[in-house]
Amino acid sequence: MSEVSANLYAHLRRAFPGDLERCAIETDAGQCYSWRDLDRGTAMLANFLCSLELPVGSRIAVQVEKSVEALMLYLATLRAGYVFLPLNTAYQSAEIDYFIGNAEPAVVVCSDQNFGWVSTLAFKAGTRHVFTLNDDRTGSLLARAAHASDQHAVAIKKPNDVAVIIYTSGTTGRSKGAMLTHGNMLSNALVLKEYWGWRSPEQGGDVLIHALPIFHVHGLFVAIHGALINGSKMIWLGKFDPKVVLKHMPQATVFMGVPTLYVRLLAEPGLTREVAQRMRLFVSGSAPLLLDTFAAWQERTGHTILERYGMSETIMLTSNPYRGERRGGTVGFPLPGVTLRVVDGQGTELASGDIGDIQVKGPNVFAGYWRMPEKTAEEFTTDGFFKTGDVGRVDAEAYVTIVGRSKDLIISGGYNVYPAELESFINDLPGVAESAVVGVPHADFGEVGVAVVVPRPGAALDSAQILAVLKAGLANYKVPKQCHVVAQLPRNAMGKVQKNLLRAQYS
Numbered sequence: 059m060s061e062v063s064a065n066l067y068a069h070l071r072r073a074f075p076g077d078l079e080r081c082a083i084e085t086d087a088g089q090c091y092s093w094r095d096l097d098r099g100t101a102m103l104a105n106f107l108c109s110l111e112l113p114v115g116s117r118i119a120v121q122v123e124k125s126v127e128a129l130m131l132y133l134a135t136l137r138a139g140y141v142f143l144p145l146n147t148a149y150q151s152a153e154i155d156y157f158i159g160n161a162e163p164a165v166v167v168c169s170d171q172n173f174g175w176v177s178t179l180a181f182k183a184g185t186r187h188v189f190t191l192n193d194d195r196t197g198s199l200l201a202r203a204a205h206a207s208d209q210h211a212v213a214i215k216k217p218n219d220v221a222v223i224i225y226t227s228g229t230t231g232r233s234k235g236a237m238l239t240h241g242n243m244l245s246n247a248l249v250l251k252e253y254w255g256w257r258s259p260e261q262g263g264d265v266l267i268h269a270l271p272i273f274h275v276h277g278l279f280v281a282i283h284g285a286l287i288n289g290s291k292m293i294w295l296g297k298f299d300p301k302v303v304l305k306h307m308p309q310a311t312v313f314m315g316v317p318t319l320y321v322r323l324l325a326e327p328g329l330t331r332e333v334a335q336r337m338r339l340f341v342s343g344s345a346p347l348l349l350d351t352f353a354a355w356q357e358r359t360g361h362t363i364l365e366r367y368g369m370s371e372t373i374m375l376t377s378n379p380y381r382g383e384r385r386g387g388t389v390g391f392p393l394p395g396v397t398l399r400v401v402d403g404q405g406t407e408l409a410s411g412d413i414g415d416i417q418v419k420g421p422n423v424f425a426g427y428w429r430m431p432e433k434t435a436e437e438f439t440t441d442g443f444f445k446t447g448d449v450g451r452v453d454a455e456a457y458v459t460i461v462g463r464s465k466d467l468i469i470s471g472g473y474n475v476y477p478a479e480l481e482s483f484i485n486d487l488p489g490v491a492e493s494a495v496v497g498v499p500h501a502d503f504g505e506v507g508v509a510v511v512v513p514r515p516g517a518a519l520d521s522a523q524i525l526a527v528l529k530a531g532l533a534n535y536k537v538p539k540q541c542h543v544v545a546q547l548p549r550n551a552m553g554k555v556q557k558n559l560l561r562a563q564y565s
């Protein structure tokens with residue numbers, strides 16, 4: 059990869075179809091953005107960012123509702139050579155305060171509605187510029203960029219230059235910013251383009267229904283890069299609504315979702331073979347897809363969902379084959395270029411079929427955690443493998459199955475929820491002696507949290523009130539669906555809380 063060509067945006071741009079007037083993105087409201095609109099819009103935003111004369115490597119933190127303009131801001135940040143930092147729209151002030159304090163962004167972009175509290179936090183942390191962007195094409199960012207030129211030379215980047223920081227809690231502790239480089243993202247996008255058989259515009263092209271949020275790997279990278287690096291059109295839905303997805307399905311060929319999206323689509327009588335007739339590929343990931351869902355989908359639509367596995371630190375790692383057998387309950391094979399091994403507690407590689415810790419290596423593996431060299435070192439082995447925190451096995455035919463996680467993590471509707479974060483929040487509440495949060499199966503979200511709380515002697519705790527306090531302070535999807543006040547937590551002989559017993563009790 060030459061220096062000039064390593065900017066991911068340059069590669070995406072090169073894949074735009076020759077006819078720039080064609081529709082690149084169609085919204086549910088029927089608006090069409092052409093490829094030329096994308097090119098010009100990202101140029102204007104990139105020029106505006108450059109006009110701020112930000113230092114090299116500046117972070118652009120963005121917490122906005124999904125819109126085509128928000129997508130353009132992401133592309134413009136790549137184009138201008140800065141570092142994009144997407145933030146879940148559900149995050150509340152304590153969460154945003156931490157991310158801004160940790161990442162020290164030069165620019166923060168939020169909605170007009172949140173400008174008051176977000177700008178207070180940002181200016182306090184030393185951020186010089188706070189702009190707004192709403193999902194109706196308004197906000198100070200677009201107003202300012204409207205004066206910028208629509209011609210922009212893509213910034214030159216090296217493959218190892220950081221392009222995006224995604225916050226994740228990884229295996230332990232507070233959220234860490236996973237630094238992904240232009241090289242990481244480009245290699246993954248190119249591999250998936252081949253692996254999933256994306257059809258070029260000359261072959262009739264693909265049309266992707268984009269119904270995921272754009273602040274995580276699945277919606278931001280896998281879906282967007284997949285479509286753009288192939289010159290494919292996207293049908294852009296601001297929010298997932300199964301009826302709206304079904305309305306667009308006859309015009310589409312590719313859909314990507316977390317398992318909850320498939321569960322909700324299956325609940326719609328409108329999901330039929332006819333509606334899915336033109337579809338070429340259904341991809342699922344971010345959380346385990348139940349075999350029941352896999353089988354029900356096959357039966358209802360005649361299509362076999364392709365399940366793949368990835369994470370923020372690595373983008374995509376494994377995938378079921380596009381042409382070979384897609385095996386339910388497995389996440390398929392390591393992608394070309396990815397080396398995956400399963401090891402025991404001592405780091406010795408296990409034979410096929412044996413269950414152990416999954417470790418990976420490849421051009422897609424991130425550059426480390428932002429300003430946390432020790433944490434980064436802890437998560438890599440001496441021979442350079444990244445410890446995923448997932449537990450699994452590889453069978454004799456090389457299919458990978460994930461059987462659990464060594465990290466204490468709940469995946470709810472495709473979002474990660476860290477029990478340690480919730481427990482520390484609950485333990486700080488008045489009258490609480492200790493707490494444990496465990497994940498239990500849930501028909502819609504796959505898994506949800508349950509909090510088990512022990513009061514201090516003499517204190518009276520009210521579960522509904524605890525949940526209300528959590529709801530007021532944390533992103534809504536993190537809030538446990540139930541809270542139980544108990545006299546004590548079950549512990550083993552070592553004094554460790556036996557979460558397996560709590561899980562069994564509250565399932």
Ligand code: MLC
Nearest residue numbers: 270274275276298318344368369470471472473503534535
């Ligand atoms: C919403 N709620 C959730 C939830 N999402 N609760 C638990 N888990 C979730 N994921 C709750 C809210 O707290 C709220 O509760 C109520 O549901 C309604 O909120 P909403 O925002 O209107 O929900 P809805 O639009 O229905 O959202 C559900 C969803 C969404 C499944 C569409 O969660 C979603 O888009 N998930 C996708 C996540 C994703 O993209 N993950 C990719 C990570 S990347 P109340 O009580 O306030 O009413 C990754 C790597 C990889 O993991 O491999 O891809």
Ligand code: AMP
Nearest residue numbers: 226343344345346366367368369370474
């Ligand atoms: P995140 O940190 O948000 O990127 O979440 C990554 C985690 O999601 C992985 O480490 C896995 O635990 C989980 N994950 C992703 N895809 C799958 C899948 N197909 N099946 C099971 N777990 C998955």
